[in-house]
Amino acid sequence: METWNYVEYAAWALSVLLGLYMVVDWFTIDTTYSEDVLTSSREGELEAMTEESHKG
Template sequence: MDFWSVLEYAAWGISVVLVGWMLVDARFVSTTYGEDFLLSSREGEE
């Protein structure tokens, strides 16, 4: 295996980890916060 093949497999591995992290985080956020909170806009409120 040359350097570029190892780098390619490492990039795919990192991609899989990031997608998994995004799915777990999306599940966590959807169970922690309600739909009304996630869709609200509160930029100007203190």
């Protein structure tokens, strides 16, 4: 076994870890928060906010 073989295994392992991190976090978030909160983002909020601050 040469060093580069270990590097290959390390790359596989790290890829799996990063992938797992994202998937686990994704499920945690999706089960903790309601869909309404998660998808509440709307386009043009900045414009709306500037408008509010001008009125207020």
